Amino acid sequence: MKNIISNTYSRKFRGISTFESEAESIYFLLPFKFHSISIDREVLVNEIGDYLIVPQGTAKAIVHREIDFSSNLYRDLVANFFISPTPVPELLNVISTRYRTKKKSLGSFTSLHIFVVTLRCNHSCHYCQVSRAAESKSEFDISYKDLDAGINHMFLSPSEELTVEFQGGEPLLAFDKVRYAVERIQLLNEDFKKEISYVICTNSTILNDEILLFCKNYNILISTSLDGPAFIHNANRFKSGRASYDLVIEGIDRTRQALGHDKVSALMTTTALSLKYPKEIIDNYVENGFGNIFLRPISPYGFALKNQKKNHYQTAEFLDFYKQGLEHILNLNAQGVFFKEDYTSIILQKILTPFTENYVDLQSPTGLVSSVIVFNYDGFVYASDESRMLAEIKDYTFQLGHVTQPYEELFLGDKAKQILNNGVAECLAGCSDCAFLTYCGADPVLHYATQNDMQGHRAFSIFCKKNMEIIRYLFEMLDIRKGYVESTFQSWIHKPAA
């Protein structure tokens, strides 16, 4: 790189051609991959997730050095780091900074700490993955000793931002444990000074004034289950006595009044019944004042384990459900209702921006252990929520140890290493040369649960089937329905849910 300070200024300006002839007359390929998105279109994606949607055959033309130097495509390819006029791009520093930005989550290590304070529940949901226990049996609550140990581990995380999530069972049946944990964390944090946020995942049926006042004092968010309209929600979530739906809606209203509208979020579980009603479920969320929904696939744990055929069938059904839902949501936005789908937003952020959200299922290296950890009611430590569900059917593959063990043994031990080693998509057969790698992730637990192998075979992977089709579909939308769809997508990424 030369710094030319010209000593004479003149009005004899150099033409564009003199600059072009100074440049190399060949171009060099930078790492990029491509994927067909429709009969006549393909998407090119580079190492840092920037994309160009082009006619089919463009990738081939690029490789065969058939791109005309004076074309706009040539300019696009150089400016977007697909090809370079020099063997090593002069902006390599920019590219590496961009790559680091995409992998930023690696720097902070575990941030989400889940405490399963009790296994007791007042519901009996048919899809529940963890075996529930009667409401009164307190031996299914976490002990103070184990809670203390988990909290101590949490403060050893290098992450400056920590999220503490209380789960169950129904965690509020063990509210004394929640209160104890929050107060202890607050006390210890006077020294550690981390950014801590709290979430309680509850079915919202037993919220009382005492609990709500406590939540207000510590700015605790409530995450509640809502599966859609009463006929779906109640069918999914059986509770003796009053119908669950009415209790949940009451709970949501009450929480909003006490804590503020935006302090309540809802989580939907998709069941075979739900698959038929995407619009109804979404409309129900809108009616209940939510600005977003997470259309989650049917969890393959428990009922569908290792049943390849059934899994694939259900993934196809889920994709239909997802597309119908997304279309409906886009229509709502067109009518002026700001509403977004969370999974789409996470993927779009990776596609349309230089940033990336920390979302465990779409991270590579996997977010298991390195982003999330679970302290179970019995003191055992798991790599994720799904890992402890496996343990409930006596499979302890993802059990890292007991909370009383030292930090290093749990977070940096052989189990943790094994999980991480199998969770680097860049090194997985199929993923390593997939165009969607930057947007996707690795999920050792799911592949182990469905294929008995932490890496899994991509061709039979429901994780791959789902993500590949969703990402392809989003590119197709970005290509053929540009304008409005793209600006709606942008608003999802940058505006928080209303």
Next chain:
Amino acid sequence: MMELRSKGKPLSFTQPIIGRITYGLAAESSILIDHSLDNTDVSDGYLAVLTKRSVTTHLSPIIHSIPSIQPLSEGDVIMMLPNGIIQTLFRVNSLDNTLFTTDRCNSNCLMCSQPPKDIDDIEYYYNVNHQVISLIPSTTEIIGITGGEPTLLGKRFFDMISHINRKLPATTIHILTNGRSFAWKNFTTRFESVNSSNLVLGIPLYSDYYLDHDYIVQASHAFNQTVLGLHNLASIGARIELRVVLHKLTFKRLPELAKFIFLNLPFVEQVAFMGLEYTGYTPHNDKLLWIDPLEYADELDIAVTYLNNNGINVSIYNHPLCLLPKPMWRFSVKSISDWKRHFLPKCDSCLVKADCGGIFATSRKVSLNINPQ
């Protein structure tokens, strides 16, 4: 530099004198504007004097017989030259004060409004600016640094900034630079030692494609240097405003440029799109550069909307409202320099004149499509 100049007859000095205008109180470095009618010597306590009267002898430096003295305010800083010219260097009541640092530049942009000259002027301007900085009030809101290319001052560049930091700790410093020097890590490291949250760098970027940018600024490697410089500046937390001049060579790839900016330079504080100033080199390169603003409205619209949707602050400067699509009006900012904003006679009937960016006072060619709203 300020355009305001007066001329009179010099007496009793041979070197340029820089001082602060006063209408009464004598203080250090004060230059009296004398409106008295009798011929008494008023030099007592003043560094120098300006007067309309005709004077034959005077103890202290004086410029006399000035036909009309530019309206100067108490506290303005001026320079008296031995040939009788009075230059205004700083106006207390303006937000457009700039310190001109050099005529030299390492680029030679096709649309430069103030074409560079190869003159060894760095020490001269440095000394002038040094005195100006010492004389202006510490309540000054903002001061610009411009050229030529200010970073070519080398060590003097950093000296000047630290002098401002010391004398004017609350003043915003706005530096116009092409950013190329910051591609060198050691230059940026030295800059970091004088950088502060009061300092903003205005840096131009004209394309997402390196050769188009290099051609427009007439310098090979310029694009890569500027982009690397921007990244180095971001790594030290510098505040950056990107500037894009709108003309025939930039408009086609505005949407792509916007995308390049958001993806690769999302740390910039603002992106400013600016109308073309028809002066300097521009009339000479009319065929290459001139395009009626109506013709680039679509590309500008896409670029501005994209950046705004992605949370980047966007402004359009020095642009007639009537030549912008209506949805763009909210991004229009009146002007970078109030004294540069002018209007056509027909603008008087326009309902939006008060909010309009108008036309560059210096522009010798304007769109035929200017049309009162």
